[in-house]
Amino acid sequence: MPPRSLGTAVAVAGLLLAAWSLVPVIRNRPPGRSHFIGLILVQALVVAETLVAVGHLAGGAHPREYVTFIGYLVALFILLPLAMLLARLEPTRWGAVIVLIAALVVPVLVLRVNQLWSGGA
Amino acid sequence: MPERTAINTGPGRVLVGVYGLFALSATARATVQLATQFSHAPLAYLLSALSGVIYIVATVALARSYRRLALACCTVELIGVLVIGTASLVYPAAFPKATVWSVYGIGYGFVPLILPVLGLLWLSRSGTSRSGTSRSGRGRTGQA
Incomplete structure (x- = not known):
């Protein structure tokens, strides 16, 4: 069983950050400090997930599509740090769009990780 | 400034990010597919690999402001997603496994279809609406 509550927490945190990023997008402002703190908070949950x-795999679990599972984990892990770098380079409304999109991708990746979680056995 | 065609800032930077995401995921997926189950659907997996390469080139072109190359990539992508999307509907037997471009990118929320359109829009906008610098040899100012 995937950690449903943790996965849900990560996904909801991502959606909240996306909603919060919509404010500067609409107001034509660059992402503020709160958005970067938000990225760090969501990333902390991502790290936990x-x-x-990793503990699941270390315990001998064999998710369906093992390599793909790891791929999704890697993507999930690096997504927000890279988005943060890119958003910092773009101190305009478009930087906030970058945060928004990255935050929206988080729930998608969490969903895929959860789908592949349990082995095909 | 001899050439102020910065296509890698503003909306362009967003495109770099999304293209980078697709470059990563399409290439990784294609690598896994080709390495582990090539014989299942060689055509589909080779197309996945091709799309991955195009996304990589598009990402680099957008990030480094290679306008011509970016234009070529977006065009190839749009044609690719339309042709493969249609082919996957008309000849489903040829596509037993999905590619990024199957059914116009339905597996990726149709982003593969929207992305090249946004790319082309951005490339044309950033070329014309910026203060007119000498665009010698661009050959695409207005006329079709």
């Missing part, structure tokens, strides 16, 4: 997943 990744650690649980």
Whole structure:
């Protein structure tokens, strides 16, 4: 069983950050400090989710599409840090769009990780 | 400034991010597919690999402001997603496994279809609406 509550927490946190990023997008402002703090907070949850997943694999679990599972984990892990770098380079409304999109991708990746979680056995 | 065609800022930077995401995921997926189950659907997996390469080139072109190359990539992508999307509907037997471009990118929320359109829009806008610098040898100012 995937850690449903943790996964849900990560996904909801991503959606909240996306909603919060919509404010500067609409107001034509660059992402503010709160958005970067938001990215860090969501990333902290992502790290927790990744650690649980790594423990899951270390415990001998064999998710369906093993390599793909790891691929999704890697993507999930690096997504927000890269988005943060890119958003910092773009101190305009478009930087906030970058945060928004990255935050929206988080729930998608969490969903895919959860779908592949349990083995095909 | 001899050439002020910065296509890698503003909306362009967003495109770089999304293209980068697709470059990563399409290439990784294609690599796994080709390495582990090539014989299942060689055509589909080779197309996945091709799309991955195009996304990589598009990402680099947008990030480094290679306008011509970016234009070529977006065009190839749009044609690719339309042709493969249609082919996957008309000849489903040829596509037993999905590619990024199957059914116009339905597996990726149709982003593969929207992305090249946004790319082309951005490339044309950033070329014309910026203060007119000498665009010698661009050959695409207005006329079709």
